[in-house]
Amino acid sequence: MRQLLVWLRKRYNIMDPILQVEKLEKNFGGVLAVDGVDFEMNPHQIKAIIGPNGAGKTTIFNLICGIYPPTSGTIRLKQHKINGLKPCVIAEKGISRTFQNVQVFENMSVLENVMVGRHCRTRSELFAAIMHLGTRAEEKGIRDYSLEMLSFVGLEAKKNEAASNLTFQQQKLLEFARALATEPNLFLLDEPAAGLSVPEANEMAQLIYRIRDMGITILLVEHDMELVMEVSDRVIVLSSGQVIAEGTSRQVQNNEAVIAVYLGEREIENADHTKP
Amino acid sequence: MTLGDQLLQYLFTGITIGAIYGMVALGFNIIYSSTGIINLAQGEFVMLGGMTMIYLTTIIKLPMVVGFFLSILIVTLIGAAFERGAIHPLKSPSVITLIIITVAASILFKGGAMFTWGKHTYSLPPFSGEEPVRILGATILPQALWILGTMAATVVFLILFFGFTLTGKAMRACAANRTAASLVGINVKTMVLLSFALSAGIGAAAGIIITPITLMDYNRGAMLAVKGFSVAVLGGLGSNVGAVVAGFIIGIMESLGAGFISSGYKDAIALVVLLLVLFLKPSGLLGSRERGEFKKF
């Protein structure tokens, strides 16, 4: 019976939203990058934010993970307000991310990079380190979990390589492993397909599915429409800091306002005539 | 001397010394604006300017005017050489690297000066006599007027240079957005070189005009650099107006502090101001809040 209920709730998304963004605004000394954005995410959802460059997509990510505070509005994770918290606190609460321009720790090895991800789930501090007290078990745990994450993304063979020696795609995967090591509930992917070839982007889509299967909710910013279409449950379209459409990928594709924003007004008139 | 006269006297002293700090700060600003680098060797340019002038006029016995411009030229070349030798070869240096390199350079300059001229303190004859000028109950040395005048001339020169010449505008473009500047054909590397040269020249001028009053020795650069930096930060890094205003503020504070509180702690005043500004409002008086926020992260 219980299984049925769980399945029902999952199927019909009857759960408290995991992320709630309300009237979010960010003003950078005159530039209104985010202008009254509202959206929600349900657990296990994969949602994509798309929009032309400069629409404010990365700003929203930065606001969610706490790099700077919003000018106004609220962001809630599991019903608790998180805007204004430091990024490390937000990470501990269960949000992690990857970066558009990959930001691995180049001064560390691949394995060490992932082990940093375990930081917010472990506890031994300076005194214990100095005294070398009871840290062996925790270190082993960190190492084992990190190796698992590396296997998950397929990088375990490179575990002792310097992170700076990896290819771009490998560094992207490393970022995934590192972010997954923080055991996030909500995973923000900033242009995961950027710079990837078609086969690599397909692998990325598979990876995203596997991450969702781990029970993680995924929000991505992306320009690669094929990836967005394939992977997302729902899509939000952002332009000039405002949400101009939200729905399934199909709905959004056919939305006139969206087409206008991507192609320019005049194209719509032409588009109408040539549509099948 | 009445209290009012004393106050006025301290004011005059403060404005004079503040003008020097302001000029050092301008030097910081120029390099910082074009390159984002803070040149911790800035104080040494001031020292070298004074020392070179002393050497040229008292040893080689060149006339003052010739010595003045020649000294500035020499130090400008030293600044350019520094950029070519130590800054230019670096490939995307980290901040620590840049800091250590500029510190190392300042040590080298100091050591070089000590090697060349020894540890003595030297002086220059004042430019136009030693007879103090009485103004409203306090006196001011004619040399101080030279200092203020040179500073004013420097400021005017910078306004004209950055505002109206192609090169100056190119440097401002680099400061605003390096990539865009290079895309429109500005040779960024040359601009960097120029900014170092210009800073060195201004520093040298400051060194020359102050020597008749404060004398000069090989060790003077470090304290000037720190105080100049305090002024630059107080005014808002990158803001030339801020540098001038902040220079006067700190100069006057130092003068009043030395007069009324204690002259032993005089140097600490600018330093404490620096710490307060950095801790409370890193963007300074005239810098924008955002730039300050970016400094934090």
Next chain:
Amino acid sequence: MIALITLAGAIMVIPLGLGDSYYLNVLIFVGIYSLITIGLSLLMGYAGQISLGHAAFFGLGAYTSGILSTKFGISPWFALLAAIFVTGGIAFLIGAPALKLKGHYLAMATLAFGYIVFIVFNQVSSLTGGPSGFGEIPRFRLGSFLFKTDVHYYYLVWSLVIVALLISLNITHSRVGRALRSIHGGELTANIMGVNTAKYKIQIFVLSAVYASVAGSLYAHFITFLNPSPFDFHFSIVLVTMVVIGGMASVWGAMIGAALLTLLPQYLRVFHDYDILIYGFTLLVIMIFLPQGLFAAIIGLVKKKI
């Protein structure tokens, strides 16, 4: 660990060959300076922060220890302990706001702090004796045993260096050490990945100040007189040079740097006044061509041969 034991062994043995000679005296200084540079390398190499005013902590340790034991008759051991708290406390007070700053701003803040402390040493003559300082600082004693000769002091200092090395190595191989390196790798990114960067920066800053404080106390009770001149900006730069030359990201490198810059000037007596030129030049050359420092460069060479 093996390296540590080897070093400990070597250290124990050296005085037997040297006796109570001049070189033992120099090695004591190498030990004292190593204490400071090991701490500084944790701050600069691992956490990637910079301090241009560390001489101030050295001086605070020395003066606190010296003043407490001279003017208040406190035993040098307790004075050393008290100095740790005083210096650590001041490091916390200055570090908490300063470490919010980045790069150049942090460098200048530490520089300004170093200068202010130096000025205070010179000005508060009632406590510090001003520019001429004060003397008659008591030596360490254990029961009736007085740490008087160079040999005694050598073992005292180097035992503490070994302890410091042990502590530092433990830190670098720990979760905290990894967190520090991630800060160096990318502070904002580390923060986003869950590392409380502010906390760790302050902790390591205070720890490096404590190391310097212990070194200062050892210095004071060895020389038995103090004046402000060793604790100036010049010495802060010497410390940074030692760390950079040896290799910022290596505690072993820090020791090598301290050894090099203490031993070499002894052999290059003629350069005494121009040491400053050599420091500047060396710093410049190393930062441009060998930024990872001599130790790492040598290790790299050795690895290539193997």
